[in-house]
Amino acid sequence: DTGVSQDPRHKITKRGQNVTFRCDPISEHNRLYWYRQTLGQGPEFLTYFQNEAQLEKSRLLSDRFSAERPKGSFSTLEIQRTEQGDSAMYLCASSSHPRGTFEAFFGQGTRLTVV
Amino acid sequence: AQSVTQLDSHVSVSEGTPVLLRCNYSSSYSPSLFWYVQHPNKGLQLLLKYTSAATLVKGINGFEAEFKKSETSFHLTKPSAHMSDAAEYFCVVTAGYSTLTFGKGTMLLVSP
DSSP states (O other), rough: OOOOOOOSSSSEEETTOEEEEEEEEOTTOOOOEEEEOOOOOOOOOEEETTTTEEOOTTTOOOOEEEEEESSOEEEEEEEEEEEGGGGEEEEEEOOOOOTTOOEEEEEOOOEEEOO | EEEEEEOOOOEEETSOOOEEEEEEEEEEEESEEEEEEEEEEEEEEEEESSSSSSEEEEEEGGGGEETTTTTTEEEEEEOOOOGGGOEEEEEEEEEEOOEEEOOEEEEEEOOO
């Protein structure tokens, strides 16, 4: 399978714990995006990388959220001190960017439940 | 700034009848527009995209959409609905090759 891969698919955690999600993009894609989707809503942009550079992070929901893409390949999204309001589907997508080829491919997501 | 408004949260059709899912957009730049579909427990799948070429765009599974700049619309249509089309559909805008902005989604229900 050469699509976008996310791990784990499901995560249940207790309030206050830290969680980390992983995303493996399509191998030749230089852009990687993180989105959050809550029930009944469209995906909400969080952050994105071009290669290893994080080009936009102002939309991360709070300073408890952080993302890395250390070698320009896979990425991790960490949520510290989780709250019940963090329960959602976290989606990763990747795309190839030069201009004119903007088409994002999404993974199946990681569903987080905070209890 | 960019935004998308999907005008219907739910659309119900009978199998074999036409489908119309409405989308209006706002963008400070010349936009690229997309429709994605999300089936239950499946990832988002790209249906079609508009990137400043032909204004009538054909996608997968018989869907098409028309970009109308004067109306700032990008409505999704299909001549004849199939049961397998039942899913949630998202209209998406991007401008300046930055991030994707999603609408809230339209749930398409198809009855036999």
